[in-house]
Amino acid sequence: MTTVTLQRATAARVFMDTLVAFEVLHEDADTESADRAINEAFGWFAEVERTCSRFDPASELRRLCERTDQPVRPSALLFAAIAFAVELAERTNGAFDPAVGARMEAAGFDTNYRTGERQPQRTPGGAMWRDIEVDREGGTVRLRRPLTIDLGAVAKGMAVDLAARAFAGFPGFVIDAGGDIFAGGTNADGGPWVIGLRDPSGEGTLAGRVAISDAAICTSGDYERRAADGHHILDPRGSGSATECIGVTVIAESAMAADALATAAFVLGPEDGIALLEEEGADGCLATSDGRTVTTRGFEAYLR
Amino acid sequence: MADPNRTDPRGGEQWWRKGKPGRLKSSMVGISAAAVLGVYAAGYVSSGDGAGATVKAASPASAPLATATAIPPATATAAPRGPAGRTLPGGEVPPTVAPTATPVTARTPVAAGTYKDGSYTGTGVGPHGGMTVAVAVEGGRITSVDITACNTRWPCSRISELPSRVLAAQSAQVQYVTRATDSSVAFVRAVSAALEQAR
Structure with a gap:
């Protein structure tokens, strides 16, 4: 028999109009340094918010x-x-x-x-x-x-990446800031973290699950933050919201890149969007408003 | 949906340990990773939180609003926020925090699994090379961990305390050695790979 060795520390606060939640695996002896890392990580969110808020x-x-x-x-x-x-x-x-x-x-x-x-x-x-x-x-x-x-599509991802640096020494951790997630190290079983993907058209149903380690996964969708006449992803080249996609999920080693690339791919649409992700070192999948799903070549490897 | 039991094209079930191959430094992902490292290294002035023990020294380069032509200090302060100096007294919860979001850290122990008796080897690859370990399990407990091959960029002596940490923790999930993160990553991955066979 083995003894109980790992602790799972969780904490959550609101930044950038989003619940920011941390989960950190650590040994008993590292309780203090885990608390310090959690404080430092929240501090990065506070710093990014007060610097970059529109x-x-x-x-x-x-x-x-x-x-x-x-x-x-x-x-x-x-x-x-x-x-x-x-x-x-x-x-x-x-x-x-x-x-x-x-x-x-x-x-x-x-x-x-x-x-x-x-x-x-x-x-x-x-x-x-x-x-x-x-x-x-x-x-x-x-x-x-x-x-x-x-800097909406950039700042939150940057805060997630900075918080991830604060947790870098721990066996495993997950940062969840709304649609932006970073999973570092391994879960308590020594395996990758498994993250559920919300179905962009459904009511809280899952479109699938991905396994990631030391990587971020970010989703841009039109199902959150709607204003009166459109969702929050505007097509900068036109006059209204981007309409070709209903959801884009991007996996990359950086949340800042994943979030921004998801937003860009959403506007670009399926063909150019997927090409952008592959060009810029990310993987992802994109759901179109006419019911299709397109992915990068590397995306399937993450699916569980 | 992909078959969860399939062999991954990246080479085996533990593809996720190897990281994503071949993204360019000049890609947006590469640029982002480098930018974040730079900002993190510069640190921030206020911990913005808690006891202030986590305040990192801010280098001159990170001093906010050092301007070629100075940005004037804020005059209107609609939202409640910390003092302009952004250094909060130790222990004070900064006013930028929503009152409903008191930082409470909850803790629950994670039960480690029971291992099957036997001798196992595992290989792990980190950012700068890999290593192989031999792990022995007797009576359900990890009784020895030996590094049998070490091809990391830095000598394995830098992580010499990690095998004993595995024995103490009875888990591969041990805290990395400070300033030897890359070797620690390879070691933890190698021990994890060995122990997965013992499950």
Whole structure:
């Protein structure tokens, strides 16, 4: 017989309008360091939220958006998020566009969940990612015109990735932040973590399960956060919500990449979306509004 | 749906231990992974949480709002938030936390399985090379763990305490050796592979 050796520590708090839950496996002797890691991980969520919030007038992002036509050097965190978002915008030719913030507000995604305060539209629409000039050597950002940057598809994933670094030394852990999940190490049986995929068209039914270890899985779907006349994924190239897909699930070693690529693939549609995932080092599956499911070549290997 | 018993094209049932092959550093996934490492290394100023024991030293590069042309400090503060310096007194729960979300950590013991008696070998591959271990189980307990081959980038002496941790924990799931994470990963995977045969 063996003795009871592992502890499973769980904790959950709300950040970014989402319940953020941690599960950490650790030995008895490591209780203190597990608690420290949990605190540090929540701290990263708090840091990312207060830096990147589009809803908080005092956030560093909002203050940056008030500066037009001059180079600004943001914190390392904000610069990394913006540089990543603009790079993906460039590679998708604007199917992913962090300058979509003004239209998100116009479409009704304008309420601070903590205060309930609405943020009236402050910048004119029509801005695009090309209006955000990123100087990678200098670490500066310059806005060519007034615009509202939205880091919704980037910031939560980055917080998940940073929290995952905080848990890196433990035998196994899972970070669940709404649609963004990172599973590290192994479960208590020494096997991969098995994550259920919600059926994008169903009522809480499962479309399947995937086994992952040291990887993130993120889903973009049109079944959450609807505004009056559309869901929260706008097609930056058109005037309304993207309509070809109903759900995209992406697996990658980084949650920031998985979340942003899922959003981009959702807008691009089945053919270009899957091609993007394969090109950019991720796997995934995509459900279309006409009932088809398409996957990357590597996706089936994860299915359980 | 895929057959759960099929052999995976990536090579065997433990494909998930080997990681995803062949993503490029220049891919968005590679860029993202590197960016996160950089931000993590820079640390953050406030722990934003709890006793403040987890505060990481913030390097000058991470100081927020060091501007080429300075961003003015926030004047309007609609949402409740910490002081502008963002350093909260130790032990204080920061005001940015929703009141319903008190950080309570719940703990439940995880029962380890019983192992079948025998001698088992397992191989594990980490980010920088792999290793092979021999694990002996007697009377349902792990009685010895030996590293029989070590092809990691760094010498196996750096993880010399891990076999005894396995014996103490009676599990492959032991905490990694600090600053020897890659070797620890390979070791834990090797022991897990060996013990899976003992289930």
